[in-house]
Amino acid sequence: MKDFNSYLDESGEIGYVRNFAGSIVYVEGLPSVKPSEVVLFENGFFGEVNALNHNDAEILLFNSQQMPIGTRAVKINEQLTIPVGNEYLGKTINPLGKPFGLPFQIPTVFRYVNAEPLGIPFRHEVTEPLETGVSIVDMLVPIGRGQRQLILGDRKTGKTTFLKQTVVSQSKRGAICIYAAIGKKQSEIKEIEEYFKSVGILDNVIIVASRPEDASGLVYLTPYSAMAIAEHFRDAGKDVLIVLDDLFMHAKFCREIALLAKRFPGRNSYPVNIFYLHSKLLERAGNFLIKDKVTSITALPVIETSQGDITGYIQTNLISMTDGHVFFDSDLFSKGRRPAINPFLSVTRVGHQTQTKLKREISRELISFLTISEKLSSYTHFGAELNIATKQILEMRERIVVFMDQLQSDSIPSNIQIIIFLLIWTNIWTTKERDVQKKDSQKLVEAYEKNTEFKKTIDAMIDKAGSFNALIKDVRINRAKIIIF
Numbered sequence: 001m002k003d004f005n006s007y008l009d010e011s012g013e014i015g016y017v018r019n020f021a022g023s024i025v026y027v028e029g030l031p032s033v034k035p036s037e038v039v040l041f042e043n044g045f046f047g048e049v050n051a052l053n054h055n056d057a058e059i060l061l062f063n064s065q066q067m068p069i070g071t072r073a074v075k076i077n078e079q080l081t082i083p084v085g086n087e088y089l090g091k092t093i094n095p096l097g098k099p100f101g102l103p104f105q106i107p108t109v110f111r112y113v114n115a116e117p118l119g120i121p122f123r124h125e126v127t128e129p130l131e132t133g134v135s136i137v138d139m140l141v142p143i144g145r146g147q148r149q150l151i152l153g154d155r156k157t158g159k160t161t162f163l164k165q166t167v168v169s170q171s172k173r174g175a176i177c178i179y180a181a182i183g184k185k186q187s188e189i190k191e192i193e194e195y196f197k198s199v200g201i202l203d204n205v206i207i208v209a210s211r212p213e214d215a216s217g218l219v220y221l222t223p224y225s226a227m228a229i230a231e232h233f234r235d236a237g238k239d240v241l242i243v244l245d246d247l248f249m250h251a252k253f254c255r256e257i258a259l260l261a262k263r264f265p266g267r268n269s270y271p272v273n274i275f276y277l278h279s280k281l282l283e284r285a286g287n288f289l290i291k292d293k294v295t296s297i298t299a300l301p302v303i304e305t306s307q308g309d310i311t312g313y314i315q316t317n318l319i320s321m322t323d324g325h326v327f328f329d330s331d332l333f334s335k336g337r338r339p340a341i342n343p344f345l346s347v348t349r350v351g352h353q354t355q356t357k358l359k360r361e362i363s364r365e366l367i368s369f370l371t372i373s374e375k376l377s378s379y380t381h382f383g384a385e386l387n388i389a390t391k392q393i394l395e396m397r398e399r400i401v402v403f404m405d406q407l408q409s410d411s412i413p414s415n416i417q418i419i420i421f422l423l424i425w426t427n428i429w430t431t432k433e434r435d436v437q438k439k440d441s442q443k444l445v446e447a448y449e450k451n452t453e454f455k456k457t458i459d460a461m462i463d464k465a466g467s468f469n470a471l472i473k474d475v476r477i478n479r480a481k482i483i484i485f
Helices: 004-011 135-140 159-172 186-198 216-235 247-260 274-282 313-321 330-334 357-382 388-404 414-425 434-450 452-464 468-477
Strands: 015-021 024-028 037-041 046-052 057-061 072-079 081-084 109-112 150-154 176-181 205-209 240-245 286-290 293-305 324-328
Touching: 004 037, 004 072, 015 072, 057 216, 081 216, 109 216, 135 357, 135 388, 135 414, 150 159, 150 313, 150 330, 159 176, 159 186, 159 240, 159 293, 159 324, 176 186, 176 216, 186 205, 205 216, 216 240, 216 247, 216 274, 216 286, 216 293, 247 274, 247 293, 247 313, 274 293, 274 313, 293 313, 324 330, 357 388, 357 414, 357 468, 388 414, 388 434, 414 434, 414 452, 414 468, 434 452, 452 468
Parallel strands: 150 293, 150 324, 176 205, 176 240, 240 293
Antiparallel strands: 015 024, 024 057, 037 046, 037 072, 046 057, 081 109, 286 293
16 A cells, blocks of 8 residues: 555545544545555555445454554545465465565455455366275265365264364365464464474465454455455466465454444344355355366365354355355264264255266165164164174164264375275175274275376276276176285
């Protein structure tokens, strides 16, 4: 920005702070100011026009200091922009593009924070899968590049762990990953940064963070700034993964701003335009055709539930505007399942169309089996005597559950997920010991990632398989080539 007097000379209008309430300031004396325009104050602070009243303009500040009554203000004839560019890779910044910690070279390219979503002519069908490296998601609730997949569940049920796994998986595949930490504690932001650094992907990640003690306007701005940066890389031809963690906190700060501005409260005291605020944000994600090249922004918005209730106001809002959701079940978490994803309450509306015919067959077979075995397992609580067939089904279910349990450090490529499942499904692996099965799975993953010939063998076997039954036959015939350890 230029200095205060330069803008004053350009506009010829000067305003004065008449009143304030938290992050909301009321300025009179700017007759031609427009909605969403930036207003600069003589003390160097600035804000965005939030609403226009009869006698004054309502300004949303991006600083937490109080604004003295009588402070002079001037409009700058521009909407809010932030710097964007490769300089931010590997860095943690605030929603205005300023660094957390040590200073560094700020980009010289700027982009509007509240840009309009691209229209239908720029949209492209979602056709490519987004591999998370988490078996239960990739096989049962697949996500496509350009999809908006909601991640929801109670606090401390493993949502952040899953998000970190997905960021690591996508970063290793060349995607630019943007993590929007909305209203997070400083320690949580540092923990996320240190984790990405420890696994060696920080140079491919940008963290846009705000803290609870920051001004409400700054926390409100966080997901929009992160999306603006994502759009910059999208237009540069890069696939982008953006994590919005979390929009429940964002909704709380939207409510705080609306109540401070004395707006009529809607349901649960949230502003009546909360659906518009979030849907406009998520509409900016998708699969796009930019300069004859297909690029994507895949959005993973996060929402917190209370006691597993997914019928809350903000939760149902976000469910209705996304392309599916992954539900983390607190009951499964308490039973030791990691990740604690409930496949029966999770939905993907777009992901299955990105799967091959073979993977869709496997997905249908697996979900059907888990549904049946889940019902059979409920009979054991009544002390019912089980026949041999039922015992075999429950043993198979247990081995599949062990296969789908993954630590944060585990990331399993899609083709190896299929092979491990088939080794269990065909009873080639019949071990009942959890540790043995996990070690054997890890050996297969390591062989696939390090042994080029083994990788070619597995990929060729899956690529040429025309059906699920044909692949089962190939696995049985080539078991000696698969189990090379």
